[in-house]
Amino acid sequence: MARITLDRLAHAYRSDPKGPQDYALKEVHHVWDQGGAYALLGPSGCGKTTLLNIISGLVRPTRGRILFDDRDVTDLPTEARNIAQVFQFPVVYDTMTVRENLAFPLKNRGVPREAAGRRVEEVAHMLDLTRVLDRKARNLTADMKQKISLGRGLVRPDVAAILFDEPLTVIDPHLKWQLRSTLKELHRSLDLTMIYVTHDQTEALTFADKVVVMHDGAVVQTGTPDELFARPAHTFVGHFIGSPGMNVLPCRVEGRTAYVEGEPISLALAYPSLPSAGRIELGIRPEFVSLQAKGQGLPVRVRRIDDIGRARIARVEMAGRPMAASVPENLAVDGDEASLVIDPRHVHIYADGHLVPGEAR
Amino acid sequence: MDRPLNNRAWLLVLPVFGIVAFSAILPLMTVVNYSVQDTFGNNQFFWNGVGWFQELLDPSKELGGRFFDSLWRNLLFSAIILSIQVPLGIVVALSMPREGWTVALCLVLMALPLLIPWNVVGTIWQVFARGDIGLLGWTVNSLGIDYNYVSDPLDAWITIIVMDVWHWTSLVALLCYAGLKSIPDAYYQAARIDGASRWAVFRTIQLPKMRRVLLIAVLLRFMDSFMIYTEPFVLTGGGPGNATTFLSIDLVKLALGQFDLGKAAAMSLVYNLIILALCWVFYTVMTNVDAEKKEVEA
DSSP states (O other): OOEEEEEEEEOSSSSSOOSSSGGGGEEEEEEEETEEEEEEEEETTTSHHHHHHHHTTTSSSEEEEEETTTTOOTTSSSSSSEEEEOOOOOOTTTTTTTTHHEEEEHHHOOOHHHHHHHHHHHHHTTTOOGTTTTTTTGGGGGHHOOOOOOOHTTTTTOOOOOEETTTTTTHHHHHHHHHHHHHHHHHHHOOEEEEESSSOOHHHHHHOOOEEEEEEEEEEEEEEEHHHSSSSSBBHHHHHHSSSEEEEEEEEEEEEEEETTTTTEEEHHHHHHHOOSSSSEEOOGGGGGEESSSTSSSEEEEEEEEEOSSEEEEEEETTTEEHHHOTTTTOOSSSSEEEEOOGGGGGGEEEEEEEOOBOOO | OOOOOOOGGGHHHHHHHHHIIIIIIIIHHHHHHHEEEEEEEEEEEEOOHHHHHHHTOOTTSSSHHHHHHHHHHHHHHHHHHHHHHHHHHHHHHHHEEEEEEEHHHHHHHHHHHHHHHHHHHHHHHHHHHHOOOOOOHHHHHHOOOOOOTTHHHHHHHHHHHHHHHHHHHHHHHHHHHHHHHTTTHHHHHHHHHHOOOOHHHHIIIIHHTTTHHHHHHHHHHHHHHHHHHHHHHHTTTTSSTTTTOHHHHHHHIIIIOOOOOOHHHHHHHHHHHHHHHHHHHHHHHHHHHHHHHHHHOO
């Protein structure tokens, strides 16, 4: 059992990193608590797999340390860490039966045959693999194989954390949901730390208690799904999480009013500490912007209205800037002229992409 | 679903039939024709029925004796070749670099022997292994070992085997290398996490993933060595005595040396049938492997 601490980690695949652009993973300082369910969320190439491989020991970081509890494991090889990993494409040992696959890590570690056998039965029961224990592993479907990979991690009594590298990529959509709930159940019953890498926000938000959002090699925000939604710490998080993502508009702030292309938007807070230079932006989620008939708020031009099932989203232009807004159920829009009403409590101000805390002065 | 049947489509196959008839079926029929006749030259032929075949398959007859001698010799040769080249090829493939500029270098070096014409390979080794001017032969002799591939049957065998290993191991190695390259990194990473030893990685990941290419390598190397002609013909001419007279060398001796067309025709048909039968065995084994794979995906 372990708490995993990433102590000022950074990694560059080049051997002679010069500037920050050479780093696939910029300095990260983070603590994964024992027993937490975490998701590492970010687009392809943001460094999340690199971070995962550093934790499992497949990659040695250029700088920084990894601690399991208080033990420095930076230089320990993968097999000496109490970590298991499930990969994007299911890895099973083709020639072996499911039972032999599950017993493999124990056999390699010299666990007596009988104890190993019992443990395999237990884990197979947990993962609902008992029926297929004596079948060849390669004859099974992708989701079964993924369970076997997971099972090879679970059989080891020493495993403190299980890492998942986009484990549902090759799984059929209707089985994805099942496998994900299996994972959640296991997490609840086993007191294991789980770190789940994905670029799919739905997977991350439904699986994890805490989501770590990465962008361009750096962690931009760590928080619960609610926090990520309500207070994105970076415009990237605003964009990336939510569908559609947050509206981000360049603006000028004066007192409790922000001006977007000259249109005033009132704010709930004041921002006296805004830097004078740099990019100032206003962020507001479409959920808190409602479309109204012409003349009731900021004038906009409606481009189109998308019905996304549980809601309607209007694509509008405000002073030439594209925005998304929610359409109230009873509103009928005729013509392309309408107006927007923005809830000031949910407006955030960003300086150079980072959230600026407001003051209620 | 109903597909419209149009028998005129067969007309499109006719040109191929024509070509195959002239290039394969007619020559083969000529051989069949020879195999049931005897000739004393002068283009005069006499009906002999299955006489040649009876003689050929009876080891107590002169013809049968030499045929079975060459056959066993050839099978032994193929067995030795396979038992050296396959393990050696795997070892070479495993020790080749997986990335970097050395990969290209290795591939080119490995491919070189495969690009040399077979009679040139024979000539190279004929000179190389000579005791008086050949680097290999001279070196071995000056080490105090009595070595002469022209007069000693064992030396002749060793020379031919070493030559064939030099010539063809690259093929096995390149095929295995291709098989190894197709294994995703995740397998090796998973094995590390599972604490697998180097040997366990080989047994449980690399060897199973190389199974297909190894089957192809074994098939190719077996057929090639079973039909070997050029290199031993150039190197030893089948000698000393008949020590390195493999089936195809024997066949040429019989047909062109002694001009026994009937016997040679019977022998080449039986030789052909053996090769076809072995091909069938390999084909069946390989498709069975495929079928197993299919079942997996289903």
